[in-house]
Amino acid sequence: MxxxxxxxxxxxxxxxxxxxxxxxxxxxxxxxxxxxxxxxxARSACVCGEIVDQLTLAQSTVSQHLKILKEAGLIEGEIxxxxxxxxxxQQALARLKARIEEL
Amino acid sequence: MxxxxxxxxxxxxxxxxxxxxxxxxxxxxxxxxxxxxxxxxARSACVCGEIVDQLTLAQSTVSQHLKILKEAGLIEGEIxxxxxxxxxxQQALARLKARIEEL
DNA sequence: ATGGATGATCGTCGATGGGCGATGAAAGGT
DNA sequence: ACCTTTCATCGCCCATCGACGATCATCCAT
Numbered sequence: 001m002x003x004x005x006x007x008x009x010x011x012x013x014x015x016x017x018x019x020x021x022x023x024x025x026x027x028x029x030x031x032x033x034x035x036x037x038x039x040x041x042a043r044s045a046c047v048c049g050e051i052v053d054q055l056t057l058a059q060s061t062v063s064q065h066l067k068i069l070k071e072a073g074l075i076e077g078e079i080x081x082x083x084x085x086x087x088x089x090q091q092a093l094a095r096l097k098a099r100i101e102e103l
Numbered sequence: 104m105x106x107x108x109x110x111x112x113x114x115x116x117x118x119x120x121x122x123x124x125x126x127x128x129x130x131x132x133x134x135x136x137x138x139x140x141x142x143x144x145a146r147s148a149c150v151c152g153e154i155v156d157q158l159t160l161a162q163s164t165v166s167q168h169l170k171i172l173k174e175a176g177l178i179e180g181e182i183x184x185x186x187x188x189x190x191x192x193q194q195a196l197a198r199l200k201a202r203i204e205e206l
Numbered sequence: 207a208t209g210g211a212t213g214a215t216c217g218t219c220g221a222t223g224g225g226c227g228a229t230g231a232a233a234g235g236t
Numbered sequence: 237a238c239c240t241t242t243c244a245t246c247g248c249c250c251a252t253c254g255a256c257g258a259t260c261a262t263c264c265a266t
Binding site for chain 4 (some may be wrong): 030032057058060061064065068079081082083
């Protein structure tokens with residue numbers, strides 16, 4: 001939104017950090033997505049179907065959340081036959097933790 | 104949304120944690136709000152007007168973001184004469200960090 | 207080639223977010 | 237009392253979220 005006006009203020013150079021923090025925090029800023037991340041970490045990897053089973057949400061809805069998490073870079077999914085195995089991107093998680101911690 | 108069916112699965116008892124994480128993360132899940140928190144931490148306290156000056160956003164918009172941060176418990180504001188001085192609630196910030204760190 | 211299983215995508219719906227200008231409320235100064 | 241300053245609140249608008257069912261695409265069996 002409006003990526004045209006920021007020449008007027010000193011901008012404490014945390015601009016990039018703000019954007020990254022917002023993006024990563026946004027990914028877990030929903031109970032279902034926080035839960036998904038927790039599930040993936042507990043099992044270290046998980047097939048989509050198992051996640052759906054634990055969430056009392058429609059499969060399509062879960063898939064949407066997974067997409068959001070994937071777009072934020074927080075998780076990755078690799079195709080294993082007809083299934084898809086998701087796992088947490090530890091680097092991204094580390095970046096999230098760092099951005100939060102530096103507050 | 105359908106708060107009636109969760110007797111079927113073990114539910115890793117992180118239910119509360121998910122909600123709290125989502126709420127706190129949500130507060131900083133926007134560049135402007137992340138920025139506000141950073142500004143407040145840098146100055147340890149700040150009058151609303153100064154925040155508006157640094158954000159290239161309308162005063163009403165900034166006020167909205169401050170309200171969101173306040174509702175999430177992340178910041179507090181006390182009235183000082185005609186001005187309002189905002190500061191970060193360190194306990195809430197600590198809770199946010201803890202919830203993120205335990206991921 | 208047909209079919210079943212798995213998961214992504216589409217289309218729709220209501221609710222909410224995020225932006226703004228305008229207005230309202232409270233405190234201070236004159 | 238009046239005006240100014242400071243901030244919150246109120247509509248309003250458009251875009252996006254979050255949920256769902258339905259459909260599509262892919263992969264493995266048979």
